[in-house]
Amino acid sequence: MLSKNVETFLECDKTYEEADTVLFGAPFDSTTSFRPGTRFGSGAIRHESFGLESYSPYQDRDLRDARIMDSGDLELPFGNTEEVLREIEERAAEILSDGKRPFLLGGEHLVTLGAFRAALKKYPELCMIHFDAHTDLREDYLGVKLSHACVIRRCWELAGEGRIHQFGIRSGEREEFLFGKEHTDLHAFTFDGLAEVLDSLKDAPVYFTVDLDVMDPSVFPGTGTPEPGGVSFDELRKAVTLVCQRANVVALDANELSPHYDASGASTAVAAKIVREMLLALMQ
Amino acid sequence: MLSKNVETFLECDKTYEEADTVLFGAPFDSTTSFRPGTRFGSGAIRHESFGLESYSPYQDRDLRDARIMDSGDLELPFGNTEEVLREIEERAAEILSDGKRPFLLGGEHLVTLGAFRAALKKYPELCMIHFDAHTDLREDYLGVKLSHACVIRRCWELAGEGRIHQFGIRSGEREEFLFGKEHTDLHAFTFDGLAEVLDSLKDAPVYFTVDLDVMDPSVFPGTGTPEPGGVSFDELRKAVTLVCQRANVVALDANELSPHYDASGASTAVAAKIVREMLLALMQ
């Protein structure tokens, strides 16, 4: 008796009831201004995780012991940004209301706004830890407010002053850096100061968003806007492990893999391994 | 005394005042549901036209003798479809109101709607000749009405019954073919019947839209949705020449080149040559 083809991220094949963390993908990139293709990110991470081991020698943990379910990708209405964000928010809210942790795989960075809105409704005191090459703090981009280049600005408007902690930032307009200096906790270029921020957050609920382009293009060329001068794989691996182990992460995402721009597949492998390390570090 | 770098399609370097036809690009692909990338189409056609001759042995005409200007690409607000269409319409209307013929280079097929609206305002009796692999006749696509998959349906709503003549169609949902049977003049698979349609149109003003994926993917793999079973380059070349010579074409477009999907550059060369033949055939 055969069953229909099921495809999940590496060993993330628990039932919804068993799971404490639920993966879902948002294959959306319509506001991307330079080079599109992140819509293929979540599918590629899932599909290519077959080449990865479930065991991490870094953490000495194995995904076989975790309680994670991969619910696949949303089917999103390209061309209607508002509705796309509403559907992402709805999915995240459902998972949160069932007492589980949503883990969103992008897509472009704007998808974060949907999941962040859902988490903020449940946790009004929510903070954000944000890894990225770009500030994403523009007021608008060519008149568009719901744009990947503005996503953290939109989150800031919802969460308020002092809640956004940014790391690894190395690109943006002059105005964005000035805005960051006044309104967010912006750490340029590196993860310096991360441990201190985590200490100060204590048990506060945290939304953790990782724009994978925080890594250098030598490590991660498969992204829409390669931004030289970024962190290494090991630097990011250690930083995400730290956040997932020490902060009270109630919702999280990883985004901006654009797999077709790196035909070698290395970028997809890097993304999948970072996701694996995040999932392992979240285990109790 | 040096001047700033100017880049135009093959010899289309007349001033606006001299020109009778004006090229402009709409690098937009946000509603594309399958594989994006047509935003790079107009730029690639312009950039790679350097490899092409301005003389056509098919027509024994030379673009050096034509009066064409290439005004470059619009800078469009990704993520706001309505506004994108408004800006395309505005540009086309400006060109039409100056007594010139707008030639729009896509971008995805939805861009046609902007230029068609402008032309319809000037020519209320406007007809459309439509070459495509797909019907583009959906009522909506995942709830979105302003989608590449619905663009001809939207044009039909504006122009009314019997004005839309479709050729080369080989893909769509069952409902779209049924709709086409009742409401448009749909010629499946080939250009059969084109000469008769042109005869019947006489001097009626015509909007001519060419979705380049009407060609077979062997000829034109560089497009978002390769659809096997299409027409050959020579078939399309002859058909566009026929339309541009015999119909009263008041506005036109060519779209859906997604150059990165064909690393050989052949698709871009094909697109540029079709555009060259259209421009030459429009000469008086």
Add this chain to the structure above:
Amino acid sequence: MLSKNVETFLECDKTYEEADTVLFGAPFDSTTSFRPGTRFGSGAIRHESFGLESYSPYQDRDLRDARIMDSGDLELPFGNTEEVLREIEERAAEILSDGKRPFLLGGEHLVTLGAFRAALKKYPELCMIHFDAHTDLREDYLGVKLSHACVIRRCWELAGEGRIHQFGIRSGEREEFLFGKEHTDLHAFTFDGLAEVLDSLKDAPVYFTVDLDVMDPSVFPGTGTPEPGGVSFDELRKAVTLVCQRANVVALDANELSPHYDASGASTAVAAKIVREMLLALMQ
């Protein structure tokens, strides 16, 4: 209540009980001598079928009306050819014994041998219709008998004289063509004679194997050994439709898509559309 991610070929999402035809993939290419990569074929056909319509204007039929299930890919032990064939045979036998029709997606052409053995056990009078660029009639390849280059020779040994009907053949060693002249019904270069063969077969049970490289590389470059001079998409489309409608096809396969060799995705689209047309033509 979310469920795990399911991924099937275009609308082939019936349960096993509902289905009359069952797709399964054999992602194997270990005996490929020139360029490997067909192991990615079945996955690509399934994954990229998202870009295709379920409705065919050629046949005026829709996969939504068919009773087909996609059971996914076998997990095969690379490096042990005998065992790989045994597992394919076992899967095909299970489907056949449940009164259903197995449709195998390769992988390299050797996978046919596994499914053919299963079908021959159930139908001792089984014939084969074989579309291919290559004869695949070698006695051995560098001493290896279980090789993609020998697969039809192995089938011939099992089925006996006069049961193998080959079409489109345009490549092989001199000895293979001589063997074909004596022992199989070899039609070189084209599908000439296909209708006559189908007439003569009447209701005899038929195994139908399509090596997609029977198509010209202009249409289908995504294969291990591009062999110029092949048939067009429309020629193959018509021929597979004819076989599936007129012969008593009890088991079938399509193989040799190597998707990474055609970065445009056109070859995968071609393969998926041929599979769609085969499935539609099998409907009663």
Add this chain to the structure above:
Amino acid sequence: MLSKNVETFLECDKTYEEADTVLFGAPFDSTTSFRPGTRFGSGAIRHESFGLESYSPYQDRDLRDARIMDSGDLELPFGNTEEVLREIEERAAEILSDGKRPFLLGGEHLVTLGAFRAALKKYPELCMIHFDAHTDLREDYLGVKLSHACVIRRCWELAGEGRIHQFGIRSGEREEFLFGKEHTDLHAFTFDGLAEVLDSLKDAPVYFTVDLDVMDPSVFPGTGTPEPGGVSFDELRKAVTLVCQRANVVALDANELSPHYDASGASTAVAAKIVREMLLALMQ
């Protein structure tokens, strides 16, 4: 006792003394104005011929029965066009003076000039049969006379009126077509008239030059300047077979494969197969 690695085109492994035809490569592309890369052509044809059979079912002949030697590629001084042509001429002259037939593999089309000069010295009444997409009849290209775009004009200057027979031509400047009309025997677009020309040439010594871009880019995208509207593989295959069988070909070449532009490898396979058919047709 091991020997150093030898690599030749498909079975062309006779000694120089045994051979009646000698292959040599000229990996040169320095005058290419649009996209370079033909320098990799001869190496790719040699290297990838491994995927091809030595037997042709079209001609029922086998390269194992031929007397051909592959002497490898010349090492050419990039940046010094005059010297490059001198070295090609010298190599061709050596082969001719030993009573053998040189078969040159390009490289860009300019390499023809070197071999043509050698052949003309031995055969002052030499004619040329020229297959190409382009006329190559420019007087100069941006002031440069030794350019791929001028190569046939240079040959014409040496051979004189009425000796150059051109086929398949579909691109060039208006002036080139006018020049062709007056000074060469230019057949546009197809091979129409080839049999008549061969009849008229009788036993005259012929230099046969094949610019592979005479084929359509759907068949042969791997070339510097893809020129839509070309001949098919079968049309070229038949035409080269005709020339090699019926004309007195004393020297020949095939050029303009730029393998990296076609990552699928199909263009290289096409080039290798055309070379195979030419070599087989030359057999007595």
Add this chain to the structure above:
Amino acid sequence: MLSKNVETFLECDKTYEEADTVLFGAPFDSTTSFRPGTRFGSGAIRHESFGLESYSPYQDRDLRDARIMDSGDLELPFGNTEEVLREIEERAAEILSDGKRPFLLGGEHLVTLGAFRAALKKYPELCMIHFDAHTDLREDYLGVKLSHACVIRRCWELAGEGRIHQFGIRSGEREEFLFGKEHTDLHAFTFDGLAEVLDSLKDAPVYFTVDLDVMDPSVFPGTGTPEPGGVSFDELRKAVTLVCQRANVVALDANELSPHYDASGASTAVAAKIVREMLLALMQ
């Protein structure tokens, strides 16, 4: 009133009169012995600079405040190296004589010779700072003296002993390293000693040439001859900033980007960002 399409490097859109620095491209690669393609370098840097911000958080400067003009690419006669160098020299001389600083974008490294000759005529005491993976000190390459592999040797012949300061060198023939030891100031592998050299140069006029392959191929794979073991992006960024701020740079270039070899676009982004940092560091 529309104007013709203008395309410049990131905000470098001042008029010639306003500008103190003038960009121009030399899309030439004819002497490249291994893999051509740097001819596409200057165009790619210009075209892809759209994805980059004009503001640098490293220097806290913005290109919007600079006075730079991009005059586009020269149209060069491929196949005539002498003439190519003459045209580059002429363009550089024109800019220098108008009291402006020429910034040449290659193209292969040989283009430096043209601009260096122009600068040396104006500044007879000119020194050179040279960043590169290769010594470029060969006397000739296969007999050719005007070759990319000899360019610094040619400059040395013009400028004399002790004027050439080389950094990052990690590849060359034994003879080249011996030559460097005696005649140039060659610093192998790194930028060690750069600050000291800059101190010693004081206000001497400097020609600054950056072969971008000084970076490691992990950072910059898009070049003709990838040479493992190079410097990082940050090391180069700091070094070029130092030179442009502290030396009296009267003319400069960046070359050897071959964009097609890195389909991810990361190499082009790296090149564009290095050029941006150089331009910003030159601002007073």
Add this chain to the structure above:
Amino acid sequence: MLSKNVETFLECDKTYEEADTVLFGAPFDSTTSFRPGTRFGSGAIRHESFGLESYSPYQDRDLRDARIMDSGDLELPFGNTEEVLREIEERAAEILSDGKRPFLLGGEHLVTLGAFRAALKKYPELCMIHFDAHTDLREDYLGVKLSHACVIRRCWELAGEGRIHQFGIRSGEREEFLFGKEHTDLHAFTFDGLAEVLDSLKDAPVYFTVDLDVMDPSVFPGTGTPEPGGVSFDELRKAVTLVCQRANVVALDANELSPHYDASGASTAVAAKIVREMLLALMQ
């Protein structure tokens, strides 16, 4: 008098009698479970070594002074793993029995088993130094014992406890790491401890196997299973130099280059340069 085309790795053109080290390739990848393509590794290293200098400024040595012969690739029977290993063993044994050192170029890592068996027969006390990202210590892989994922386990079975020294390991199943802890000398992540191991080995005969994927994918993306977090080029270069200079290396290999996955060619350049440094360090 021309000779047949000979192609060897960079200056490795001595005769068999002159040589003390003999290169041979094993283009095999049939047990690769994730992405095949290492079969093209040895050919690419040989072919692309043309772009490399024979002189190393790191070691101040030149391959022109070495006594090395490149005997080309074995022609292996794909699909018969046992026979493939037998042929590799036979070739290695022949070279060893002639008092020379075999240097095997893979292919996938399983090829090591053939050469290791030959060396162990001659040197029963043979030790192994193993650089790799993966432990390769599985008992079996999907039931297959002769698999790339099991190769070091198979060698361990032959050589016995304490003879295998592993470095750079960062991936494997939990069970493999536990096995390594008990039975091999496994150094995770880096080359820490290498000098001490070399000291302890003194003059013991050593088989040195380098899986090139020990390097980070940023440096070496051209491999079947990119495994982020690896060593840099310089770290590997220094480590292989140390082993080849200080250990008594009687046989060695470098494997797992899959050149097509890195279209930039950088991975092939990295592999060729590592091989060059190994060969130079072996010189007395």
